[in-house]
Amino acid sequence: MTALELVGSLGIVGYGLGAIGPGIGVGLIFASVIQGTARQPEARGAMMGTAWIGFAVTEALAIIGIALAFVFGG
Amino acid sequence: MTGLIMSLIPLEGFEAPGVHSFDIPPLFKGAPWFDKYMLQAIVSVILVLAFWLIMARKQALVPSKSQFIGETAYFFVRNTIARDMIGHDFRRYLPLLMAIFSFVLVNNLWGIFPLTLLPTASHVGWAYGLAGMVWLIYNGVGIAKHGFFGYLRHTVLPSGVPKAMWPLIIPLEFASNILVRPMTLSLRLFANMFAGHLLVLVFVLGGEYLLLHTDSLVNKAAGVVSWIFSMAIFGLEIFVQSLQAFIFAVLTAQYISSAAAEEH
Numbered sequence: 001m002t003a004l005e006l007v008g009s010l011g012i013v014g015y016g017l018g019a020i021g022p023g024i025g026v027g028l029i030f031a032s033v034i035q036g037t038a039r040q041p042e043a044r045g046a047m048m049g050t051a052w053i054g055f056a057v058t059e060a061l062a063i064i065g066i067a068l069a070f071v072f073g074g
Numbered sequence: 075m076t077g078l079i080m081s082l083i084p085l086e087g088f089e090a091p092g093v094h095s096f097d098i099p100p101l102f103k104g105a106p107w108f109d110k111y112m113l114q115a116i117v118s119v120i121l122v123l124a125f126w127l128i129m130a131r132k133q134a135l136v137p138s139k140s141q142f143i144g145e146t147a148y149f150f151v152r153n154t155i156a157r158d159m160i161g162h163d164f165r166r167y168l169p170l171l172m173a174i175f176s177f178v179l180v181n182n183l184w185g186i187f188p189l190t191l192l193p194t195a196s197h198v199g200w201a202y203g204l205a206g207m208v209w210l211i212y213n214g215v216g217i218a219k220h221g222f223f224g225y226l227r228h229t230v231l232p233s234g235v236p237k238a239m240w241p242l243i244i245p246l247e248f249a250s251n252i253l254v255r256p257m258t259l260s261l262r263l264f265a266n267m268f269a270g271h272l273l274v275l276v277f278v279l280g281g282e283y284l285l286l287h288t289d290s291l292v293n294k295a296a297g298v299v300s301w302i303f304s305m306a307i308f309g310l311e312i313f314v315q316s317l318q319a320f321i322f323a324v325l326t327a328q329y330i331s332s333a334a335a336e337e338h
Contacts, residue, residue, distance in 0.1 A: 049158050056321045060258040063265040
């Protein structure tokens with residue numbers, strides 16, 4: 001007798017775990033941008049340019065995660 | 075357990091949206107390649123071309139309202155994307171960046187346009203095609219500038235790395251600059267559009283099922299809430315789609331600038 005039967009794909013759980021790191025990373029990037037803007041408002045433009053690239057690179061991990069969740073989940 | 079879930083959430087007959095929601099049959103029987111994605115891409119090319127041709131046709135010293143809109147869009151791409159990323163030699167790549175930004179933007183916005191409701195890049199082939207084109211261009215720019223072996227050395231070896239670190243740095247830089255870049259560029263665009271469209275489908279189809287195919291009043295109320303909330307998801311999608319078009323163009327500019335950079 002099984003007490004609790006769960007059906008579904010472990011890939012989704014893996015994606016949930018994989019999204020933790022990029023989530024923290026993206027949060028750190030924009031936290032730094034907010035701090036930097038508060039300290040030196042005129043440097044905002046230069047910071048935002050770098051921030052978007054950093055955001056894109058960090059987010060790539062989560063993106064690879066969602067792609068792999070579908071690859072292994074299917 | 076399953077019985078408990080079933081009595082709380084009525085799921086009989088509800089077909090959850092998934093990967094199969096993106097398999098759209100071709101528009102005509104005879105042409106399997108001509109599907110909704112292809113139609114959207116063709117229309118978007120016509121729209122983008124018409125927009126820039128009309129904007130560029132009548133240039134007046136005191137701009138009219140339409141010229142003002144065109145100039146604002148032009149200056150956005152020129153200053154924020156091209157000049158900030160590439161630097162003093164940005165003019166050569168400006169037409170490419172304009173084309174990429176407008177094409178990706180229009181194709182993403184098909185996802186919230188009421189008559190289409192499907193972002194073109196949510197089919198992975200379109201994202202692969204765009205990223206492959208960008209890959210060819212930035213490598214081509216680098217090879218044209220430094221020569222084949224010069225470019226290879228320039229890409230895999232940042233200047234100032236001590237010799238002891240070379241066996242570690244060279245494979246890492248090669249993998250990151252040549253292999254991973256096109257993959258992340260395409261998957262970023264694809265996955266954002268795919269996930270966004272899936273989110274919209276979950277809210278709209280789930281709300282439709284709860285409202286129209288269940289009997290309990292609580293479920294009907296939940297369906298209405300789900301439909302209202304889908305409007306907020308559409309708002310989020312507008313933001314994400316514009317942001318992804320911007321990021322795609324910014325990264326293209328960044329890859330070109332790093333391939334064409336002088337040795338320091």
